[in-house]
Amino acid sequence: MTLASLVQQKYTVRDIALVLGRSPSTISRELLRNAQPAGYASTAARACALQRRRQGRAPNKLHPEGVLFDVMRHFLGLRWSPEQIALTLAHIYPKGHEHRVSHETIYNCIYAQPVGELKRELIATLRHAHNKRVPRSKGQDRRGQIPDMVSIHVRPPEIEDRQFPGHWEGDLIKGAANASAVGTLVERTSRLLMLIKLPEFKPASAVNVMQAFSDKLLGIAAPMRQSMTYDQGREMAMHKELSHRTKMAVYFCDPHSPWQRGSNENTNGLVRQYLPKGTDLSIHSQEQLDGIADQINNRPRKGLGVRSPLAVYRELLINSPQHSTLVH
Secondary structure, three states: OHHHHHHHOOOOHHHHHHHHHHHHHHHHHHHHHHHHHOOOHHHHHHHHHOOOHHHHOOOOOOOOOOOHHHHHHHHHOOOOHHHHHHHHHHEEEEEOOOOOOOHHHHHHHHHHHOOOOOHHHHHHOOOOOOOOOOOOOOOOOOOOOOOOHHHHHHHHHHOOOOOOOOOOEEEEEEEEOOOOEEEEEEOOOOOOOOEEEOOOOOOHHHHEEEHHEEEEEEEOOOHHHHEEEOOOEEEEEEEHHHHHHHOEEEEEEOOOOOOHHHHHHHHHHHHHHOOOOOHHHOOOOOOHHHHHHHHHHHHOOHHOOOHHHHHHHHHHHHHHOOOHOOOE
């Protein structure tokens, strides 16, 4: 039985409250607020309540039916992070514009979605795809020592300051049961990424890593090939041979110090969106890996003034006297 029908039957406010199990003041307030000149009707009362609610509360910026939500969803589908989306919108639209939104608002929108297909779709586009926003865990480094290592602490200061291009950070990301691996190289100044396919048989062996990294690095013009910084993984045991082939200095980080290769570590997280942990990485061809690198290299970066690594690398290459020799 509805409130409107009880009013039509001439029930008093207290009688209606008793039937509906509500306070008489609640019934009286509803009748005063939403009654029409012709009387109280459920449809008209609901319309009045919705209109008053819309007037009293500003609409969400990222309402699922809004244009900005579609923009956010589109860029998330391209594997852009919420921060990259927010920075790009801030770069395009002036301060105070309705199409500007913070990365925190985007995260809140994603995780505030009701349980369902849309929420799963949005979370799946995030780098780690966690159901909750959690800090990254830290693992232990159980790897042995490499002979004749050159410490990062003797690396020239201009490399640390990113004053000159051509200095790279390297690493491996591994697949299921460590049976497959892909090499990653990140240029420190531009953050440009290169992915390296490794042989299926013992992909992380020192011989295979030395050969694959050498071949990839030799495809870069000599002015953009100055040094490489690596962690103390045993796969870099043949670093002296790699240095001899490429004419690059190879430096090694301290144990348990991933922040000393921060650009590479951050980019590895981006790569994991395409090459998830626990999967077979050997199924990806070099052409497919190059396509993944191209997508990541075309994303805007906060540290580059919302420019993409590819755009910055292109500028560095143009300023190089031997830029026409670049193969990659």
